Amino acid sequence: MPATRKIRLGVSMVGMGYHLAAWRHPDASAGGNMELQHFVKTTQVAERGLLDMAFLADGVGIRFNDRPPGALSHTCKNVQFEPLTLLSALAMVTERVGLVATASTTYNEPYHVARKFASLDHISGGRAGWNVVTSATDMEAQNFGLDGAPAKGGRYDRAIEFVDVVRGLWESWEDDAFVRDKASGVNYDPAKLHILNHQGEHFRVRGPLNVQRTPQGRPIIVQAGASDQGRELAAATADVVYAAAQTLEDARAYYQDVKRRMPRYGRHPDQLKIMPGLMAVPGRTRQEAQDRYQVLQELVQPVVGLGALANYLGDLSEYDLDGPLPEPKDRRDHSRGQIFIDMARRNNLTIRQLYLSIAGGNGHRTVIGTPADIVDAMEEWFHGEAADGFNILPTWLPGGLEEVVEMVVPEMQRRGLYRTAYEGRTLRENLGLAYPEHPAAAARRAALSQALGSAAE
Amino acid sequence: MPATRKIRLGVSMVGMGYHLAAWRHPDASAGGNMELQHFVKTTQVAERGLLDMAFLADGVGIRFNDRPPGALSHTCKNVQFEPLTLLSALAMVTERVGLVATASTTYNEPYHVARKFASLDHISGGRAGWNVVTSATDMEAQNFGLDGAPAKGGRYDRAIEFVDVVRGLWESWEDDAFVRDKASGVNYDPAKLHILNHQGEHFRVRGPLNVQRTPQGRPIIVQAGASDQGRELAAATADVVYAAAQTLEDARAYYQDVKRRMPRYGRHPDQLKIMPGLMAVPGRTRQEAQDRYQVLQELVQPVVGLGALANYLGDLSEYDLDGPLPEPKDRRDHSRGQIFIDMARRNNLTIRQLYLSIAGGNGHRTVIGTPADIVDAMEEWFHGEAADGFNILPTWLPGGLEEVVEMVVPEMQRRGLYRTAYEGRTLRENLGLAYPEHPAAAARRAALSQALGSAAE
Structure with missing residues (x-):
């Protein structure tokens, strides 16, 4: 009997939570966005809740104009840790939860990105994910010698080639390339080293990557684009998509559209997990949930x-x-x-x-109610071809996430919709995605199997 | 009575140690260069030895041609962790030792570098250092769209401006910019936010940095250049220099030359610690030390x-x-x-x-002998205006470092040349360097003091 399909959960750790007034919540640490212990606690709560992954949105610069004047100095979305350094630190205080960092393809070089995520994958024992973004704001562009962000088409063209180069670099070494035989002095088998020699429109990258193949084969690729170009990039390369939709109809249309694009890239729809954002605000009663939400609303x-x-x-x-x-x-x-x-x-x-x-969900779906209400809402989308899981957007951190873990997760488990223990050690295993065989190893296996077939004839 | 000047110690963690055959040492973990626990152990040994810092050399690509063929596959200098991710992880398992990562100014953008080191400084509680390199090899250049490395002059021109931009970005926020007053909803004081608006020959960077000012005010800057341009960059901006010299005369000439260049940048020679590389191989007897070294020599x-x-x-x-x-x-x-x-x-x-x-020191000074021999050799340079400390190059890791910590450090302490406990919490404090006051705060203080002076007249 096949295992029942389970709902996947991630959590966004941006700011002090997703709500605009999160940092002003009475129980929040007002400066938590620059406190390491705040993130230690948050990822540990996520792991207690058996979440697939904790996700860090990012901008290469402050992404909000001070418009109207004072807008910026009254929010906490001004300073933050850099995601790759932070998640590497958090890998040391967690065991199973996936760690997804955002990195821009517009203002980076593929070699750096390939290395850093490969390194995070090794450090975390196979829990790294890369959220691919193209950086839409002019404020970010101005930190990199430009007056404004390049046009969307150009950004996505570059992103597609960028991801391609990164994936190629991740295949520099076969799984068993490193022999490390002290007696003979042979450290690696030269036949299992592959030089990329990429020459494309945007990049010329020789390789090889100076990092060994990673525990997940390659880190998980996450995408959040909603536009046509974003959907295409997701269908071609993503393992996970964070979507934004308010209604079942919109979510379903998005879900079906992206999954329909996959076969043209030789991919099965199950190879991509679509996880719309969900601001979930649970209470023991609907009134308690509303009251909890109202505390934050009044602080906007x-x-x-x-x-x-x-x-x-x-x-x-x-x-x-x-x-x-x-x-x-x-x-x-x-x-x-x-x-x-x-x-x-x-x-x-x-x-x-x-x-x-x-103010809460920034356009994402928001459900305020009892755990049963929230899981009903999840089920509707999960069984309605609109979601494989959800990216939880807590109102504030860590409290809003603790409420979800303590109230919503048990209800999901009671209904058989959610794991009761992590299935594997790596993010890939927990997402139920197959280990990507190295192309050279796959080719050798195919050749061998053909030779054996011919011999048997 | 002023505190006696103490010898500073760092340790290089590159490869499996500095010796070419380190990975083949009978007691080494042959694949330690890609094992997190290897580095956890190494930094913890460094901290047990009260070292100022652990240092990770780096290349953005494999830096060694396979020349003669087979050279590369018989060494372990082919794959490694990316330094900023690794040191962020190591910050979680150490308390006091400084963490110095290498980053290239030739193939990076200053905004990324400023952010990542600021983030590491927050994560580590003020223990981050940036080893500024300009990446000399063609192999690295070929990972970034070039056929070969740009000429040295151009690389250093860019490096000087790059460091300037990074330091400017680190001054985006004054120390007390973040008010975070939940009651009024004011998160920061706009008067204490400074937009860089850098427009230079190589970079246009608006800022501000989206990371709060760091525990050290700014991370420590390390340089290793030996050329005329490298010396000038060090004199202008470095807190620490790793030098390479074989003889007292060469080391002294370098030391005096770099320190003499400092006043033209308004700097006092004490603000820069010059730490030549030193391969130290201790034994209880000279013969034991020689025998230890010979084990590795025979494996080359x-x-x-x-x-x-x-x-x-x-x-x-x-x-x-x-x-x-x-x-x-x-x-x-x-x-x-x-x-x-x-x-x-x-x-x-x-x-x-x-x-x-x-094969051992790669051109750095090597001292093989009793702890007394090694400390004599250190003292000669330390008291001879040739060194403020040493960057220890262990033959292999962690064993070669353990020998230094267990045998050489106690001898240094016995002679009053080395600390018996860390003096401070940050790398800057342990190096005896002053906290850099924010320029805007300094200007306000100067204006106030002048106003008070006028009022008193």
């Missing part, structure tokens, strides 16, 4: 709410907060902006109501 | 010895191993090559004798 200052909208819709501070959302005149080319506009139109929201509706 | 295969010479002098495999060193026809522009030639000429060495003489 107008300048911060307007700042959150300004990232996608431009500065709206000249309009009446309690009036309707005007047609945005400074809209950025970002799918999140459209989600916000749809939310406002669908529910006839004022500007204040709109920023309060996104 | 000719192909590996020739390979080590080939990096600097070209492939000499067509010559008689037991004949004299010919005039090199394929010499690389590297100061280490000249050291090798001088060694051969000074002692009339055959090719085999030359590679055996560099």
